[in-house]
């Protein structure tokens with residue numbers, strides 16, 4: 383085996399990020415090279431050509447002098463961008479149908495949950511109360527998606543097919559059939575003014591950090607059928623001002639929130655989000671990165687790269703996503 387080794391640096395800490403599972407998969411799809419599960423494996427740092435990583439410790443990647451490509455095993459690269467010692471080699475992120483479809487499932491599930499008044503209906507069931515409220519049609523609700531990239535554009539399309547009015551906001555100008563497209567900070571307020579359910583699928587960058595705050599929530603549409611706007615954040619915890627979310631839920635600026643991501647993960651046991659009656663929370667599993675699918679994706683990219691082809695989904699380091 384004289385092909386450059388693949389180092390696995392996977393520090394998820396949860397079952398879906400079990401480093402052992404990834405090692406088993408990579409041993410199959412990269413059978414012609416050494417796959418090093420780190421820390422632990424005995425190796426010479428100079429033999430490492432590729433690294434497949436999830437939340438590597440800052441500085442870890444700088445130890446490989448012959449590194450050619452870094453594969454982030456998720457779609458969001460904010461953890462890597464924060465590493466000032468990150469080697470200057472191509473950084474590839476995940477963008478595959480499997481993950482994109484999983485995110486659409488999460489977004490649809492939570493949009494429908496709020497649209498179909500599930501929080502009220504579950505409470506009614508617990509209280510044995512037979513009191514359906516008026517149910518408005520999907521076409522009366524505008525879902526606004528912050529981030530009209532791979533995940534946002536796909537979720538937008540699925541929601542549109544269900545019958546919602548859908549708007550999206552991105553950095554650059556876009557045209558997507560049936561979706562009201564807005565872009566740039568100059569068009570953000572117009573996008574917010576018509577949004578009843580706000581879905582955040584933005585990457586975390588210096589420009590987007592803290593964007594989900596009281597000033598933004600106050601601009602959402604208040605005259606829609608839900609009574610008060612709802613937010614759904616499956617992007618990153620750093621996008622949200624958590625104190626503002628709690629205060630806005632309590633004073634009615636927001637009607638409810640579905641949150642998959644948090645500033646601190648795992649969410650601390652004493653966080654008010656755990657027990658807030660207007661919060662539906664999930665443990666950062668809106669769209670899992672599947673070890674079978676993603677190990678194949680990485681192996682195919684390495685094979686193409688070694689044959690002189692181009693890498694897909696290389697991160698623009700200047701933009702930070």
Ligand code: NDP
Nearest residue numbers: 457458529530531532533552553554585589616617668669
């Ligand atoms: P993309 O890079 O494809 O899309 C990002 C979108 O955000 C683009 O439309 C981009 O605009 C827009 N955007 C970025 N910065 C700004 C800005 N300053 N102002 C306005 N728009 C901006 O990413 P993906 O769709 O693949 O993923 C999005 C994020 O979802 C990831 O970065 C990750 O954080 C999160 N994620 C969460 C998961 C979970 O389980 N909770 C799973 C997977 C991803 P433009 O199109 O003009 O570039």
Ligand code: OXD
Nearest residue numbers: 455456457458669671
């Ligand atoms: C991702 C994630 O970025 O899991 O893929 O959050």
